[in-house]
Amino acid sequence: MSLETDTPESTGIDDIDWEEIDANAVRLDPEIFYKYVSLVLLCLLWAYDYIYRDPRLSLLDVDIPLGFTTFNLELNPGNVDYLMGLTLLAMFWWVAVPLARSPEMTKQYWREFRRNKAAVASLVFLAVILVVGLIGPLIIGRPSSDFGAMHEAPVFLGGTWEYPLGTNSRGEGIFKIVIAGMRVSMQVGLIATLIVIVLASIVGTTAAFSGGWVDEVLMRFVDLLMTFPTFFLILFLVYIYGGDLFMLIVILGITGWGGVCRLVRSEALQRTEEEYIEAAEAAGATMRYIVRRHLIPNVSNTVITAATLAIPFLILTEAVLAFLGFGDPDVWSWGRIIAEGRDDLGTAWWVATIPGIFLFATVLAFNFLGDALRDAIDPRHQIR
Amino acid sequence: MNMKWYISRRVLWAVFATFIILTFTFGLLLISPNPEASAAAFSAATEGGDPEEARERVAEIRGEDRPWHEQYVDFMVSMFTLDWGNSFTYHEPVVDTILRAYPYSVALVVPPTIAAIIAGFAIGVYSSTHQYSLGDFLGTSFAFFGLSLPNFWFAIMLMMVFSVYLGWLPVRYDTSVEFWSLEHIRYLILPWFVIWTGAIASEMRYARAETLEYVNAAWTKTARAKGLDETTLTYRHIFRPALIPLITIVIGDLVGIIFATALVVEVIFTVPGLGLISYQALVRQDTPLVLVTIMIPVFIAIIGNLLQDVAYTMLDPRISYEERDA
Amino acid sequence: MTDTEPLLQVRNLETQFHTDEGIVRAVDGVSFDVYPGETVCIVGESGSGKTVTIESITRILQMPPGEIVGGEVIFDGIDLTTASEKEIRRIRGDRISHVFQNPQGSLNPVYTVGAQIREAIQANRDVGKKAAREQAIELLDEVGIPEAGARIDDYPHEFSGGMRQRVVIAIALAGEPDLLLADEPTTALDVTIEAQIIDLLLRLQEERDMAIVFVTHDLGVVAEIADRVVVMYASKVMEQGHVHEIFDRPAHPYTRALLDCLPGPDGVTPIEGTLPNPLDHPDGCRFAARCEYAIEPCFVGEHPSLLPADGDEDHLVSCLLYRDGHDESVIDREPRRADPFAVGDDT
Numbered sequence A: 001m002s003l004e005t006d007t008p009e010s011t012g013i014d015d016i017d018w019e020e021i022d023a024n025a026v027r028l029d030p031e032i033f034y035k036y037v038s039l040v041l042l043c044l045l046w047a048y049d050y051i052y053r054d055p056r057l058s059l060l061d062v063d064i065p066l067g068f069t070t071f072n073l074e075l076n077p078g079n080v081d082y083l084m085g086l087t088l089l090a091m092f093w094w095v096a097v098p099l100a101r102s103p104e105m106t107k108q109y110w111r112e113f114r115r116n117k118a119a120v121a122s123l124v125f126l127a128v129i130l131v132v133g134l135i136g137p138l139i140i141g142r143p144s145s146d147f148g149a150m151h152e153a154p155v156f157l158g159g160t161w162e163y164p165l166g167t168n169s170r171g172e173g174i175f176k177i178v179i180a181g182m183r184v185s186m187q188v189g190l191i192a193t194l195i196v197i198v199l200a201s202i203v204g205t206t207a208a209f210s211g212g213w214v215d216e217v218l219m220r221f222v223d224l225l226m227t228f229p230t231f232f233l234i235l236f237l238v239y240i241y242g243g244d245l246f247m248l249i250v251i252l253g254i255t256g257w258g259g260v261c262r263l264v265r266s267e268a269l270q271r272t273e274e275e276y277i278e279a280a281e282a283a284g285a286t287m288r289y290i291v292r293r294h295l296i297p298n299v300s301n302t303v304i305t306a307a308t309l310a311i312p313f314l315i316l317t318e319a320v321l322a323f324l325g326f327g328d329p330d331v332w333s334w335g336r337i338i339a340e341g342r343d344d345l346g347t348a349w350w351v352a353t354i355p356g357i358f359l360f361a362t363v364l365a366f367n368f369l370g371d372a373l374r375d376a377i378d379p380r381h382q383i384r
Numbered sequence B: 001m002n003m004k005w006y007i008s009r010r011v012l013w014a015v016f017a018t019f020i021i022l023t024f025t026f027g028l029l030l031i032s033p034n035p036e037a038s039a040a041a042f043s044a045a046t047e048g049g050d051p052e053e054a055r056e057r058v059a060e061i062r063g064e065d066r067p068w069h070e071q072y073v074d075f076m077v078s079m080f081t082l083d084w085g086n087s088f089t090y091h092e093p094v095v096d097t098i099l100r101a102y103p104y105s106v107a108l109v110v111p112p113t114i115a116a117i118i119a120g121f122a123i124g125v126y127s128s129t130h131q132y133s134l135g136d137f138l139g140t141s142f143a144f145f146g147l148s149l150p151n152f153w154f155a156i157m158l159m160m161v162f163s164v165y166l167g168w169l170p171v172r173y174d175t176s177v178e179f180w181s182l183e184h185i186r187y188l189i190l191p192w193f194v195i196w197t198g199a200i201a202s203e204m205r206y207a208r209a210e211t212l213e214y215v216n217a218a219w220t221k222t223a224r225a226k227g228l229d230e231t232t233l234t235y236r237h238i239f240r241p242a243l244i245p246l247i248t249i250v251i252g253d254l255v256g257i258i259f260a261t262a263l264v265v266e267v268i269f270t271v272p273g274l275g276l277i278s279y280q281a282l283v284r285q286d287t288p289l290v291l292v293t294i295m296i297p298v299f300i301a302i303i304g305n306l307l308q309d310v311a312y313t314m315l316d317p318r319i320s321y322e323e324r325d326a
Numbered sequence C: 001m002t003d004t005e006p007l008l009q010v011r012n013l014e015t016q017f018h019t020d021e022g023i024v025r026a027v028d029g030v031s032f033d034v035y036p037g038e039t040v041c042i043v044g045e046s047g048s049g050k051t052v053t054i055e056s057i058t059r060i061l062q063m064p065p066g067e068i069v070g071g072e073v074i075f076d077g078i079d080l081t082t083a084s085e086k087e088i089r090r091i092r093g094d095r096i097s098h099v100f101q102n103p104q105g106s107l108n109p110v111y112t113v114g115a116q117i118r119e120a121i122q123a124n125r126d127v128g129k130k131a132a133r134e135q136a137i138e139l140l141d142e143v144g145i146p147e148a149g150a151r152i153d154d155y156p157h158e159f160s161g162g163m164r165q166r167v168v169i170a171i172a173l174a175g176e177p178d179l180l181l182a183d184e185p186t187t188a189l190d191v192t193i194e195a196q197i198i199d200l201l202l203r204l205q206e207e208r209d210m211a212i213v214f215v216t217h218d219l220g221v222v223a224e225i226a227d228r229v230v231v232m233y234a235s236k237v238m239e240q241g242h243v244h245e246i247f248d249r250p251a252h253p254y255t256r257a258l259l260d261c262l263p264g265p266d267g268v269t270p271i272e273g274t275l276p277n278p279l280d281h282p283d284g285c286r287f288a289a290r291c292e293y294a295i296e297p298c299f300v301g302e303h304p305s306l307l308p309a310d311g312d313e314d315h316l317v318s319c320l321l322y323r324d325g326h327d328e329s330v331i332d333r334e335p336r337r338a339d340p341f342a343v344g345d346d347t
């Protein structure tokens, strides 16, 4: 695909979508209505929860009769869970809905994407991890210690089905821990990425559009941020602010947007120099209109790709921090269980090994996915 | 642009960046709860004392009861004069602790890094000059897996196999081992291997990506038409032009990835280098030591960045790269 | 010219590219000869396969995706398509040299021009660094770079486009080749520089007695420099012959149409339509879709093979109308211009 075909008519999952939204904004498109209502509802729920709920009580605690048994559903969401909800909503409204609304474009992307078998497998794998990680802990509950079942072997090594992947030194089931870890890794990867995207887009487009000293100052700041070896910056911030999961995610988000921001800016600059934007400007379109109608759609593919490629780093960093013992002591992260398993290498090798395989596979899958996305949707990549 | 002017501007920027980062660090320390004072308060509370009092005492000892601007000036002056204070846990000047630790870090990081750069570049160039061949496929796949491999887990797996099960290599590092000895290598071999694999994958990818641009460059065709053999051609006309950007990337990479890997590796294998010192300082809340051990990679990064930019302007005969793909 | 042996014989050359979309037949059975000391011009529309032909000769084509799948290229008794890497390396630069279209990219930006010329000398002759440098200065001087001794240590970006092309020519001359393959060496340059470079090439050809294969779009240049002309279209040779025959009595309808593109008394008549897709060449004559003389048999079977036009073995044409049983006289073979050879002079 050449640069010339890369006009607003032919690029971006979102353009058709954005166009319609903009055109219909005045008449209050139902989609935009639902979009904002869903976001506002989530925020209200959070506020209610935050202000009124006694932290010892659950937000929801119901018994669901399932005929043969009753299933107890207990919801006790924390800040991270609300953020995760926000992230999933954002993914729904800004990725899933636009894809569904322009089936032609979706088909074309899918055709490109499908060619990469490893990426398709990765997508399936990650979807499973996400769903199991989100729902699994609600069903099977948190791992609990059982000192009668310490260091039990996984079922394929002669263990029992009660602990399919064996247990650790306190008799906690590795299976449950691994599933709890899926949730944490997904939360870290997706929420921090959302923060990265939001910050990078705001700063990047502002710099590109303002130009002059605003641009200079913002980009110098990004330079500075990028000079800082991120891992040590994160270590330092965790040292100061502590490593509870919410804080950790925020720290990962606000330290990691530099690279994506540079991409957004350069992409935005390149777009502003293109004729259709000049034409729109000459026709008296407002800046807001231009940014929403032309810029964001064209930049979004780049951003999505870059963000996908940033996820592995975020997940790995969280795992390393948890491994070093700077993570959240209240959640089971893959890094944390690997660290525990270190002391049992001779007696219970599965404790460190099995969660590590999941971590490795998840990171690998995100890398494959990011690579394939770049080939399928990133306009910058196709120019070459 | 005049090169002298460019370099002096670049140096000024490095100084300015240092200044900003230190100021920012100071600001963070000032406005945030001091972990160490919190710890003192906590232990006072558990022992039935007054937590507030304990907190204030710590603050007083460390001169934190003075106005912030005085503290700021003190902080900056001591930072720039390398007067970094005393470690709480080692009861000695931080500088001494650092000086004792760094040879271990150097011994740990330098050999595998050099090996990774050489091997990574070689494989990367092979990959790009044999694009779509089986070798290229294997090389790129290897790099992909290498990049995704969690280092700390890999280290533990190696340790499990080679030290615990096979018993070939020692499990823990032993400081009593003669530094310049073959025996020492037995202790270092696994840490080296982990750092090597951590670095080689990215070097390979960079080398492949950078040289790929030149594999089909018009000048490569000119060179081939001269009758050069492929080895000379690859070295002089594909690798050499890519070397300058590669050096740039590698310097940034060294600090970013290798220092982080080294920290983790030192912790896992208990090698008493800067990483382990830093880790222990974090755990024991030894703020002066934390500050310095975290600032060291930061300053190395700033200096590395500066050197890399200067090297770039001096090494590259081109004023600009624009003509390259015209 | 036919009494001497050809220096280079290209026989039924077939080169393909393996791409995601399928196999691109970029050169599909091309044959022509080059005799010592002569100039052969290859002309044809963009995409007709000229560059691929030229680069297949010394196999400097990018392979893969390119692959020579058939035919022979006989040079000095050796078939270059099957010669070993070592053999062909000895021929490159030393016996056959190239000059490329793009003087910007043809030089490596990180070495001085002196180093790059020296490299070419030392790749083919066993001389020391100092002697090679002396020779490099001589070569630069010969291709008309003023103050060659001072400029030899400059980097390519310090030269203008025309000067850079002279450096590329100096590199090509370094091995004292018998054959120079020049692929649109002047297309990227402006008109005055173009004339200078062409004069330079003609002078060098005279002094060194080399054969030149010159690829160009510019029929004016062809008229000025060519001894013989090869007209290519859609990966095939349409017509080849002595330059006077091609311009005075063009036999192939495509050649005819090309000549009509020249500004003449009737103005310019561009050829309608576009080149067929090399992924899937049409049946029959490749030019049929655009040919004003096309008849029914033109659309079926193979592309017509090259046969003598007017019974002249040196003037070959691949058009059905020159077969027995067809009436070739429908083609108006008179040139529309009074003097086609005047074209070169006013550029």
Ligand SMILES: Nc1ncnc2c1ncn2[C@@H]1O[C@H](COP(=O)(O)OP(=O)(O)OP(=O)(O)O)[C@@H](O)[C@H]1O
Pocket: C017, C019, C024, C025, C026, C044, C045, C046, C047, C048, C049, C050, C051, C052, C053, C062, C065, C066, C278
């Ligand atoms: N690397 C390649 N991969 C695939 N197809 C190629 C490649 N190089 C050339 N081709 C195809 O081969 C055909 C002939 O190209 P070639 O460059 O020889 O044309 P040309 O006659 O030299 O044109 P021009 O006058 O523009 O230089 C074209 O259709 C082109 O698309």
Ligand code: SF4
Pocket: C252, C253, C254, C285, C286, C287, C288, C289, C291, C292, C293, C294, C295, C298, C304, C318, C319, C320, C321
């Ligand atoms: S063979 Fe037929 S179509 Fe082809 S050039 Fe001759 S007349 Fe035209």
Ligand SMILES: [Mg+2]
Pocket: C050, C051, C052, C183
């Ligand atoms: Mg060409």
